[in-house]
Amino acid sequence: MGRRYADAVSAAGGEPVWLEPADVLGARDAVSVLAEIDALLLSGGQDIDPQHYGEAPRPDAGITIEPERDAAELLVTRAALTTDLPILGICRGIQTLNVAAGGSLHQDLALLGLDAKVHQQKGVARTDWEPAHPVAVEEDSRLAALLSVTRAEVNSFHHQGVKAVAPGLVVTATAPDGVIEALEDPARPFVLAVQWHPERMVGHHAGQRKLFEVFIAAARRRK
Numbered sequence: 001m002g003r004r005y006a007d008a009v010s011a012a013g014g015e016p017v018w019l020e021p022a023d024v025l026g027a028r029d030a031v032s033v034l035a036e037i038d039a040l041l042l043s044g045g046q047d048i049d050p051q052h053y054g055e056a057p058r059p060d061a062g063i064t065i066e067p068e069r070d071a072a073e074l075l076v077t078r079a080a081l082t083t084d085l086p087i088l089g090i091c092r093g094i095q096t097l098n099v100a101a102g103g104s105l106h107q108d109l110a111l112l113g114l115d116a117k118v119h120q121q122k123g124v125a126r127t128d129w130e131p132a133h134p135v136a137v138e139e140d141s142r143l144a145a146l147l148s149v150t151r152a153e154v155n156s157f158h159h160q161g162v163k164a165v166a167p168g169l170v171v172t173a174t175a176p177d178g179v180i181e182a183l184e185d186p187a188r189p190f191v192l193a194v195q196w197h198p199e200r201m202v203g204h205h206a207g208q209r210k211l212f213e214v215f216i217a218a219a220r221r222r223k
């Protein structure tokens, strides 16, 4: 599990450290966990329990939760924000970042009445690295600067999405149907999260490699 995240971090010159929920929940505090690392990558996974953004799970939303991961990730993400640790969020990771910072999620994009299929790769692309849909990237964002484009094609493996954007975060990429695909905190050294899976695209898309390179450069500055 997590090999492709680790490979993408290594290829960008970083040294991956995999944290299990027990590593965080069993530690003295989240700050002591973060003392061991120079940056935090929030990886993909199942759904965040809606209780963390003040909602009950909708029975029709098809939600699968990972309670221990929720607890551990919300703890370290809030600590990372407090200490200005560089953060890269991927898929579930953009959702973790948004919820940790006080935002909320759409429990199921299909319930919004939009075509949720394009956000689930299946039937849209043949491989997991081929794009499923385009995103419009905000011109003055860090994301536009590092991708060198304001329109990118991305893969997509999510049935949920960002609803209310947390205070301090700004939307920097959006799908044609309005689904939020990237968030940044312009006031912090490096806080960037994407709804797609760049670690599955790095072998074929230089721009997605750049995402990891800039993240690792931020970690190095921190060190």
Ligand code: MN
Pocket (backbone or CB within 6 Å): 118, 119, 133, 155, 156, 157, 158, 175, 179, 181, 195, 196
């Ligand atoms: Mn998508």
